[in-house]
Structures are given as structure tokens and as C-alpha cells.
Amino acid sequence: MISVQQALEQILSAISPLGSERVSLLAALGRVAAEDVDARRAIPPRDNSAMDGYALRWEDTLGATRESPVILEVVEDIPAGKVPEKTVVAGTAARIMTGAPIPDGADAVMKMEETEKDGSRVRIFAAASAGLDIRRAGEDVRPGERIVRKGDVLTPARIGMLASVGRAVIDVHQRPTVAVLATGNELVDVDEAFLTEGKIVSSNSYSLAAQVLDCGAVPLQIGIARDTREDLIAKFNAALRADIILSSGGVSVGDYDLVKEIMKEVGNRMQFWQVAMRPGKPLAFGTLGGVPLFGLPGNPVSSMVSFEQFVRPALLKMMGRRNLFRRIIQACLDEDVQKHAGARNFLRARVEFRDGRYHASTTGEQGSGILKSMVLANGLIVIPEAVTHARAGEEVTVQLIDGSLEGMAEPEYLKD
Amino acid sequence: MISVQQALEQILSAISPLGSERVSLLAALGRVAAEDVDARRAIPPRDNSAMDGYALRWEDTLGATRESPVILEVVEDIPAGKVPEKTVVAGTAARIMTGAPIPDGADAVMKMEETEKDGSRVRIFAAASAGLDIRRAGEDVRPGERIVRKGDVLTPARIGMLASVGRAVIDVHQRPTVAVLATGNELVDVDEAFLTEGKIVSSNSYSLAAQVLDCGAVPLQIGIARDTREDLIAKFNAALRADIILSSGGVSVGDYDLVKEIMKEVGNRMQFWQVAMRPGKPLAFGTLGGVPLFGLPGNPVSSMVSFEQFVRPALLKMMGRRNLFRRIIQACLDEDVQKHAGARNFLRARVEFRDGRYHASTTGEQGSGILKSMVLANGLIVIPEAVTHARAGEEVTVQLIDGSLEGMAEPEYLKD
Numbered sequence: 010m011i012s013v014q015q016a017l018e019q020i021l022s023a024i025s026p027l028g029s030e031r032v033s034l035l036a037a038l039g040r041v042a043a044e045d046v047d048a049r050r051a052i053p054p055r056d057n058s059a060m061d062g063y064a065l066r067w068e069d070t071l072g073a074t075r076e077s078p079v080i081l082e083v084v085e086d087i088p089a090g091k092v093p094e095k096t097v098v099a100g101t102a103a104r105i106m107t108g109a110p111i112p113d114g115a116d117a118v119m120k121m122e123e124t125e126k127d128g129s130r131v132r133i134f135a136a137a138s139a140g141l142d143i144r145r146a147g148e149d150v151r152p153g154e155r156i157v158r159k160g161d162v163l164t165p166a167r168i169g170m171l172a173s174v175g176r177a178v179i180d181v182h183q184r185p186t187v188a189v190l191a192t193g194n195e196l197v198d199v200d201e202a203f204l205t206e207g208k209i210v211s212s213n214s215y216s217l218a219a220q221v222l223d224c225g226a227v228p229l230q231i232g233i234a235r236d237t238r239e240d241l242i243a244k245f246n247a248a249l250r251a252d253i254i255l256s257s258g259g260v261s262v263g264d265y266d267l268v269k270e271i272m273k274e275v276g277n278r279m280q281f282w283q284v285a286m287r288p289g290k291p292l293a294f295g296t297l298g299g300v301p302l303f304g305l306p307g308n309p310v311s312s313m314v315s316f317e318q319f320v321r322p323a324l325l326k327m328m329g330r331r332n333l334f335r336r337i338i339q340a341c342l343d344e345d346v347q348k349h350a351g352a353r354n355f356l357r358a359r360v361e362f363r364d365g366r367y368h369a370s371t372t373g374e375q376g377s378g379i380l381k382s383m384v385l386a387n388g389l390i391v392i393p394e395a396v397t398h399a400r401a402g403e404e405v406t407v408q409l410i411d412g413s414l415e416g417m418a419e420p421e422y423l424k425d
Numbered sequence: 426m427i428s429v430q431q432a433l434e435q436i437l438s439a440i441s442p443l444g445s446e447r448v449s450l451l452a453a454l455g456r457v458a459a460e461d462v463d464a465r466r467a468i469p470p471r472d473n474s475a476m477d478g479y480a481l482r483w484e485d486t487l488g489a490t491r492e493s494p495v496i497l498e499v500v501e502d503i504p505a506g507k508v509p510e511k512t513v514v515a516g517t518a519a520r521i522m523t524g525a526p527i528p529d530g531a532d533a534v535m536k537m538e539e540t541e542k543d544g545s546r547v548r549i550f551a552a553a554s555a556g557l558d559i560r561r562a563g564e565d566v567r568p569g570e571r572i573v574r575k576g577d578v579l580t581p582a583r584i585g586m587l588a589s590v591g592r593a594v595i596d597v598h599q600r601p602t603v604a605v606l607a608t609g610n611e612l613v614d615v616d617e618a619f620l621t622e623g624k625i626v627s628s629n630s631y632s633l634a635a636q637v638l639d640c641g642a643v644p645l646q647i648g649i650a651r652d653t654r655e656d657l658i659a660k661f662n663a664a665l666r667a668d669i670i671l672s673s674g675g676v677s678v679g680d681y682d683l684v685k686e687i688m689k690e691v692g693n694r695m696q697f698w699q700v701a702m703r704p705g706k707p708l709a710f711g712t713l714g715g716v717p718l719f720g721l722p723g724n725p726v727s728s729m730v731s732f733e734q735f736v737r738p739a740l741l742k743m744m745g746r747r748n749l750f751r752r753i754i755q756a757c758l759d760e761d762v763q764k765h766a767g768a769r770n771f772l773r774a775r776v777e778f779r780d781g782r783y784h785a786s787t788t789g790e791q792g793s794g795i796l797k798s799m800v801l802a803n804g805l806i807v808i809p810e811a812v813t814h815a816r817a818g819e820e821v822t823v824q825l826i827d828g829s830l831e832g833m834a835e836p837e838y839l840k841d
Contacts, residue, residue, distance in 0.1 A: 034615070035644070038635045050618065053625060053794065061677065088652070090610030092623040107677060108611045108723070110623045149795045156800070164827065165639055166799040169632025169725055173625070173796060175618025194506030195524045199450070202466065202591025207508040207526045209469060209589070216585025219454045223581055228451070236504070261477065261523060307524070309585055339781070365755070378469065379565045380589060383582040384572070411580065 010283045012394070013318060013353050019280075020294055020319050023301060026329045027183040027252065034171060037163045039225055040181035041329035046157040048174040051147035056111040059142040063124055064115035065102040067137040078125075078132040087112060102131055111143055118142035150174065160331040182329030187221045188248035189214060190231040192241065192258040192268050193307060198233060212380065213257040213312045217305075220316050221255075224324045241271040249298050252327065255320060258307030260291040268304070269293070276302055285394055287352045288377035289315040308377040314355050314389065317410060335408045338388075340367035342405045346392065353394050357386035360407055369407050387411035426699045428810070429734060429769050435696075436710055436735050439717060442745045443599040443668065450587055453579045455641055456597035457745035462573040464590040467563035472527040475558040479540055480531035481518040483553040494541075494548040503528060518547055527559055534558035566590065576747040598745030603637045604664035605630060606647040608657065608674040608684050609723060614649060628796065629673040629728045633721075636732050637671075640740045657687040665714050668743065671736060674723030676707040684720070685709070692718055701810055703768045704793035705731040724793040730771050730805065733826060751824045754804075756783035758821045762808065769810050773802035776823055785823050803827035 029043035058064065065081060073079040081102040085095040093112035097103055102119075103112050104126075111118070117137035125132040150156060156170050157163070163171075163181065171179060196211040197204070211233050218228035229251050234244035236259075248254045259268025260281065272279050272293060279295030279302070288311040293304025303320055305312045322333035340360055348354045358369045372385035388407040392399055399405055445459035474480065481497060489495040497518040501511040509528035513519055518535075519528050520542075527534070533553035541548040566572060572586050573579070579587075579597065587595060612627040613620070627649050634644035645667050650660035652675075664670045675684025676697065688695050688709060695711030695718070704727040709720025719736055721728045738749035756776055764770045774785045788801035804823040808815055815821055 034631050035634055035638065035646075038638050052796070055623060059792075059794070088610060090612070090624055106611075108609065108625065144792070144794050148790070148792070149797055156797075164800070165632045165635035166729060166796060166802070168635045169628040169729070170796050170800050172615045172628040172631040173725070175615060175626060177615040193524065194504060196506070199588045199591060199593040207471060208506055209524065210591060212585040212588040215450050215588040216581045218451055219581035219584045222451065222454050230451075309589070313582060313585070338778075362754075374564070376475075376560070376564070378475070378560050380468070380582060380586050381565050381572075384580070384586050386582070 010285050013284060013286050016282055016284050016292060016294070017319060017322065020323055021326060021333070023294075023296070024323045024326050027185060027327050029180040030183050031178050031180050033178050034168050034176075037179050037181050038165070038168060040163050040184075042157045042159055042161045042163060042179060043182045043329055044157075044180040045155055045159055046171065046176060046179065048150045048152055048154045048156050049176075050174055051152050052150040052173045053144055053146055053148070055146050057144050058105045058107055058109050058111060058118045059144045060118055060120040061106050062118045062120040062142065063102040063131055063133065064097055064105045064111055064118050065133070065137065066097060066099060066115060067117040067139050067141065069099060070117075070119065070133050070135070070137045073133045073136050075134040078134050080127070080130050080132055083126075083129055083131050085112065102133075104131070116140065116143070160329055162330070182327075185226045185252035185324055185327045186229050186250070187226050187324065188229045188231050188251035188254045189218045189221065190234055190244050190248055190254065190256040191307075192234045192236065192256055194236045196233045196258075212309050213307070216309060216313055217255055217257065217316060220313065220321070221324070224321055225328060226324045236267050238267065238271065241268060242275065245271065245275055245297060249300060251300060253320075253323065254297055254300055254302040255305060255316075256302070257305045257312045260293045260304040260306060272302070272304060285352045286318070287348070287354045289318065289355070290352070292319065306377070309380045310357070310383050311377045313383055317389070317408070318355070335410060338367050338407050338409060339404050340369040340388075340390075340407045342390070342399055342401055342403050343368050343370040344401050346371065346390070346399045348392055348397060350395055350397050354390075354392040355408070356390040356392065357382040358388045358390045358407060359385060360388040360409065367407070369405060426701050429700060429702050432698055432700050432708060432710070433735060433738065436739055437742060437749070439710075439712070440739045440742045443601060443743050445596040446599050447594050447596050449594050450584050450592075453595050453597050454581070454584060456579050456600075458573045458575055458577045458579060458595060459598045459745055460573075460596040461571055461575055462587065462592060462595065464566045464568055464570045464572050465592075466590055467568050468566040468589045469560055469562055469564070471562050473560050474521045474523055474525050474527060474534045475560045476534055476536040477522050478534045478536040478558065479518040479547055479549065480513055480521040480527055480534050481549070481553065482513060482515060482531060483533040483555050483557065485515060486533075486535065486549050486551070486553045489549045489552050491550040494550050496543070496546050496548055499542075499545055499547050501528065518549075520547070532556065532559070576745055578746070598743075601642045601668035601740055601743045602645050602666070603642050603740065604645045604647050604667035604670045605634045605637065606650055606660050606664055606670065606672040607723075608650045608652065608672055610652045612649045612674075628725050629721075629723070632725060632729055633671055633673060633732060636729065636737070637740070640737055641744060642740045652683050654683065654687065657684065658691065661687065661691055661713060665716060667716060669736075669739065670713055670716055670718040671721060671732075672718070673721045673728045676709045676720040676722060688718070688720060701768045702734070703764070703770045705734065705771070706768070708735065710735075722793075725796045726773070726799050727793045729799055733805070733824070734771070751826060754783050754823050754825060755820050756785040756806075756823045758806070758815055758817055758819050759784050759786040760817050762787065762806075762815050764808055764813060766811055766813050770806075770808040771824070772806040772808065773798040774804045774806045774823060775801060776804040776825065783823070785821060
């Protein structure tokens with residue numbers, strides 16, 4: 010029997026980040042940077058106007074008011090995108106649009122609302138201060154400044170930032186291909202559900218593949234291996250071109266030994282663990298032709314929970330992520346729960362925000378075959394190994410498994 | 426001047442969910458169900474064994490211990506996937522694997538660990554109770570039970586559940602195609618960044634398209650429209666096949682009127698709002714050939730914040746989502762902030778969980794051109810219209826804009 014933590018450490022120590030590939034900006038969304046990026050130019054590249062108005066010398070506007078405006082000669086019109094040609098000298102101004110470069114000589118911008126055009130001249134109704142409404146070159150980013158670090162997840166804002174400094178492509182970590190293989194003679198695929206008696210659909214083939222996709226990795230659906238030597242070997246061989254192999258079923262104590270036997274035979278350093286957790290006690294881990302191989306339990310809930318605890322962190326590590334773990338919150342337990350000492354329990358739970366704190370309650374029957382408990386869950390209540398009772402009102406740790414939890418709390422500020 | 430809430434209400438009232446399309450299970454991940462799904466079969470379909478062991482009649486095992494085992498005749502071997510052929514009568518048992526159907530006559534399963542095989546017989550070392558280690562037909566899902574509701578987001582668990590009941594395809598809401606168009610003579614595309622003087626890269630073309638992708642919608646990148654009548658009309662025409670059109674730039678007061686003029690000319694019921702918010706005050710909304718058209722501000726931060734407040738909820742509504750809004754939390758403000766009364770401010774902020782509560786601090790200079798403030802942010806502090814000061818230590822509302830916030834809190838429970 011090993012602890013969740015020991016299993017996780019052994020797994021993560023066997024996993025390395027994949028190499029990089031170079032992708033275009035939009036393809037990089039959600040990927041992890043594999044290079045540090047330093048700005049090759051300033052943002053903004055030149056001093057420019059923050060307003061539509063007039064670029065001028067602030068000292069010329071001293072004392073200007075609506076009653077006694079200052080009058081300046083307009084020497085140029087600078088729409089956005091135009092390079093100024095004239096210098097603004099005392100007594101002159103240039104009409105300028107938002108984002109247009111500040112002409113030489115000017116040191117402030119007076120916004121349109123405080124001006125009035127009069128032929129080739131403009132009346133200025135307010136006094137400017139030095140630098141008013143000028144956005145300075147480099148005020149967002151200085152040349153050479155690091156704008157993306159290795160390991161950063163590329164968000165929409167980072168992608169905009171990369172575009173700003175003229176980067177059209179970026180090195181990101183490759184995405185692992187993840188073979189998903191179910192084992193068991195009791196299993197049929199989804200289109201045989203009504204053709205068979207006494208069989209069950211291999212839902213793990215779909216829930217695990219969806220979990221893989223959800224991590225940003227690429228599933229390779231190997232299908233169902235029958236419990237025969239030939240079929241198991243053939244399916245494991247078909248899985249070998251993946252970066253990581255997930256099989257489900259066949260790793261419990263007392264299971265027909267064939268899956269384990271084949272794993273031992275074709276795999277390297279296969280370990281068949283009893284992990285002190287519930288659900289998800291049996292877990293196999295090793296490599297197959299150098300490819301990390303996870304043998305997950307066959308029960309639908311156990312396989313999903315084991316994926317969350319062990320496979321997801323491994324996949325995120327392969328993808329270069331710094332943070333490998335789901336968010337953890339503390340919540341008020343809304344019911345009594347009991348368990349045996351010795352195993353860490355992961356109770357499928359619904360987390361809500363109510364009366365200023367998080368509340369967690371289980372999603373009903375917690376059997377490892379009760380997929381409904383997982384469907385309704387947005388979190389897993391983690392009850393530590395030594396604990397046997399947790400009572401309503403106690404604070405518990407919850408691992409959030411729904412990344413967004415959108416709409417979990419009412420958007421109060423919208424109710425004005 | 427209208428409020429954020431008024432603008433949002435007008436926008437959402439003009440937006441309807443798109444129709445449905447039928448996709449296969451994995452393609453449905455993250456999509457929104459457009460149909461109610463009732464289970465066409467029970468899960469599990471038959472009573473089956475929760476353990477590897479022996480199916481037997483519990484009364485036969487009364488008083489069995491390791492010292493005085495009960496001995497039963499083994500009449501059949503039922504591996505997973507086999508339909509039992511024999512009936513278990515008094516004094517007999519069937520060897521059974523996890524997931525295999527319980528044979529007629531049996532009413533309990535004794536796990537392998539409490540048994541010992543002896544030729545054609547088995548020694549039972551413990552007393553069973555009625556129903557022990559039998560998973561009942563329908564204990565997860567009863568036939569006819571609703572397993573997915575219209576508007577549910579299809580998570581890995583729901584996809585596994587659909588597979589379980591033999592559904593290989595499901596109706597989901599279509600994804601909107603979203604045309605993204607930037608306007609302005611000062612803009613160049615990312616590959617012209619170093620060819621030009623006085624121009625800036627149209628980063629909005631990328632950050633907005635990435636925000637569209639992030640919502641699960643499909644960007645259509647129309648590129649940059651020059652400030653000419655012909656080019657604007659051509660680009661708006663190219664955008665018309667989208668389900669929604671986003672343009673950025675050209676909607677501020679005093680901007681060259683051309684963009685607004687063309688919007689009014691080609692569009693319907695175009696409204697040019699001054700929204701009481703900062704950043705993001707100017708906003709245009711209307712339709713173009715029946716297609717909803719958003720005119721967003723041109724500043725990089727303003728366009729992203731306006732997208733968050735107005736476009737994202739609209740896209741989620743089109744995709745059939747029930748919850749249109751980002752998660753809202755209350756956090757301790759870690760610095761003093763000041764603003765003018767009258768506008769709702771959205772301060773780019775970093776949210777952390779520390780000492781049992783959320784803390785928020787701004788990401789530095791908050792100018793609407795400072796994209797770095799957005800790059801570093803995982804939330805927007807919402808300072809209400811009437812407020813002019815918020816002091817360190819006060820509680821503030823924060824809209825979380827990084828869906829996951831993964832790794833935000835240390836996974837404490839891992840440190841055992």
C-alpha cells in the first residue's frame with residue numbers, strides 16, 4: 010500500500026516535458042510557452058496621442074479658459090498612421106488623432122472637446138500641463154523587456170502582447186498524444202449497446218478521452234481489448250506510438266491476471282500499486298517501449314478520479330505547465346460523512362458559494378460505479394487518510410474539478 | 426451615458442441562441458446540450474458483481490469463518506462479459522468476475538480474498554449478507570431517467586454517461602462564427618511591424634480572436650480596414666457571413682467619423698453609447714444585415730474589457746449556455762485605489778488566496794493602452810459607479826477572467 014503522495018511523486022519523477030514546436034499566435038492559445046520572449050520594440054513604439062485633439066506646447070496655453078482662449082496656428086493634420094512632417098513651434102499646433110505620433114516640438118495634447126477650429130487656426134479653451142494626454146514610447150513595454158516566460162500559459166492578453174511586438178509565431182511545448190485503451194470482455198462500444206446481453210458500454214473510452222482533451226492533450230482512441238493474449242498485445246502495440254498510454258480495467262487484486270501478466274511481459278518496471286485512496290485503489294504504472302503506461306481501474310468513477318489525481322498532473326507536466334494541480338479551496342461540509350481510516354477519500358461533491366463562504370455536499374451515492382455522482386460534481390472533497398468522521402459544519406478541503414465554476418456565485422454586482 | 430447593466434440588457438435582448446447540430450461524443454466536449462437526454466437503458470443494465478469472487482446464496486454462508494469454512498460446489502465460471510447459464514441453488518456457487526452478471530438464484534458475492542478454491546469446490550471463510558457486493562441494475566441510472574438537460578455543458582463525466590446509455594451522438598448548440606475586424610490607418614499586421622514608421626501592430630486582431638476562441642466560438646479574421654469608405658464597406662461586407670461582427674477602433678467621441686458614418690449607413694439601429702465604465706467607455710451596438718455588430722474601442726485593454734463585459738455573455742447566450750457570466754468573488758483589496766464618481770471601473774488585478782481569504786491587488790499602471798496590466802491579471806476588480814475611494818483592507822468584488830485560476834492556492838493537502 011502506498012500513499013497518494015508517494016504514487017504521485019513516483020509518477021511525476023518519471024515524466025519529462027515534451028520538446029517544443031513553433032505555432033502561429035492563435036494556435037498558441039492555451040498552450041505553454043517554451044521560450045522566453047523579450048520585446049524587440051517598445052510599446053507604444055513612439056510617443057503618441059491618447060486623445061483626438063491638438064498637439065501643442067503646453068507653455069503656450071498658460072491661462073487659457075473658455076472666456077479667454079489661446080489661439081494657435083494649425084500647421085499640420087496628423088491622422089492616425091501618419092508620420093508628422095512639421096515641427097510644432099511656439100504659437101502653433103497640429104491637429105492629431107488618437108494613436109498618432111506626437112510631432113517634434115509638441116509636449117502636450119489638448120483634447121478636441123476643449124478646442125474650436127477657426128479656419129487655419131484653433132482656439133484652445135483650457136491650459137495644458139507638460140505631457141498631458143501623451144502616451145510615452147515604451148510606457149507599456151520597454152525594448153528588451155521580458156513579456157513572456159517559459160512556462161507561461163498563453164492567454165488572449167499574452168497573444169495580443171506578442172502581436173504588439175511583432176511576434177507572429179512562438180515556441181510552445183508539444184501536446185502529448187495519449188492512447189486510451191479499455192480492457193474487458195464485458196465491454197462493448199457505444200454502437201453495440203443494444204445488440205448485446207450482459208455487456209456494458211465502455212464509457213471509460215469516452216470519459217478518459219474527454220479528460221485528455223480537456224487537459225489540452227490529444228487522445229488516440231485504441232478501443233477495447235478483449236481478454237486474450239493476442240488482442241491485448243496487438244492493442245498495446247497500437248498504443249505504442251503515443252506519448253503516454255492509459256488502459257482501464259484489469260488491475261484489481263484478483264482480476265483475471267491476463268492484463269497484468271501482459272503488462273509485466275511487454276512493459277518495463279511495471280508497478281502494481283495499492284494506493285491508499287478511495288475510489289481508485291488499484292493503479293499500475295510503468296513504461297512500454299519507453300512510453301509511460303498507466304493502468305487505471307475499470308470502474309467509471311475510479312478511472313476518472315485516478316485520472317484527476319495522477320494522469321492530469323503528468324500530462325500538464327509534459328505540456329510544460331508550472332502549476333500541475335487543480336485549485337484547492339476550503340469549504341463548509343454540509344453533511345456528516347464517515348469512512349474507514351487508512352485511505353484518502355475523494356467524495357464527489359457540489360460546491361456552492363453561499364452566505365460568504367463555500368459549501369460542499371456530496372452528490373449522492375458514492376459507489377465507484379455511480380457515474381452520476383461524477384456528472385453532478387464540480388469538486389472532490391478530500392478526506393485525509395487518518396480521518397474517520399467529518400461532521401456537518403466542519404471545514405474540508407475540496408479539489409475543484411470544473412475549471413471554471415462559472416455562474417457558481419451570483420454576479421451580485423450586476424444587480425444594481 | 427448609459428450604465429454597464431443597461432448596455433448589457435439591451436445587447437442580450439437582441440441575441441438569441443443558435444440552432445443545434447448533431448455531433449459525436451468527443452466533439453461534444455465543452456459544448457452545450459440542445460436536447461434533453463433520457464436514459465434508454467438502465468446503468469448498470471443487470472445486477473452484477475462488484476468484486477471478483479463467488480456468487481452464492483447468503484444463507485448458505487451463515488456462520489462461516491476461516492476456522493470453519495462453508496464448502497460450496499462451483500457450478501459455473503462467469504468471467505466478465507459472459508451471460509450466466511446455470512442457476513445457483515443451495516450448496517452451490519459460481520465463480521464470478523467484477524462486472525459480470527449475477528446468475529439466477531445467487532443473492533450475494535463473497536470476494537476472492539475470503540475464499541479458497543479446492544478442485545470443483547470452494548471454501549468460504551466469511552458470512553455474506555443479502556445483496557453483499559452486488560451492484561443493482563439501474564443503481565446508477567434508471568431507464569427513462571434524465572441524464573442530460575438542455576443547457577448543460579458537456580463535461581467528461583456527462584460524455585461518459587451518454588456513452589453508457591448507448592448514445593453516440595448528441596444535439597448541441599452551434600458555435601457562432603465571429604468576424605474580427607480592426608479599423609485604423611495607424612495599424613499594420615504582425616508581419617509588418619518592422620517595415621513601418623509610426624504604425625502600431627493591430628494586436629486587437631489577435632487578442633479579440635483569442636478571446637473568441639476561448640469562449641468556444643470560431644473567429645473569422647477579417648484583418649485591418651483602412652479609414653476609407655471603400656475599404657470599410659468591403660471589410661464589413663466580408664464580415665457579413667459571420668453570426669456576429671466585432672470591430673475595434675473608430676467609435677470614440679471625436680474620432681474621425683468615417684467608421685461611425687459607415688456603420689450608420691450600412692447598419693441598422695446602430696447605437697453609439699457612452700457607457701459609464703472605465704476602460705471601455707465608447708461602445709457601438711446594432712446589426713448589419715441582421716448580424717449583431719459590436720463596435721469596440723480601439724485601445725487594447727478597452728477592447729478586451731469590453732469583450733469581457735458585453736461580447737462574451739452574448740456569445741455564451743448564442744451557444745445556449747445558462748450561465749453567461751464570469752465567476753465573482755469577494756476579495757480583500759491590498760492597496761488604496763481612487764477614481765472619479767460616475768463610471769464603473771474595472772481594475773486589472775492579480776487575485777491570490779492567502780491566510781484564508783482572497784486578496785486582490787492591481788497589476789500596475791491602469792492606462793487603457795497598458796496591455797501589460799491585462800497580461801498580468803487574473804481578475805478585474807469592480808469598483809462601483811458611485812465609489813471614489815476604496816482603501817486597503819476593504820472588501821471588493823472581483824470578476825475572475827482566468828477561468829481556471831489553477832495553482833492559485835497551494836494544494837495544501839499534498840503536503841502530507
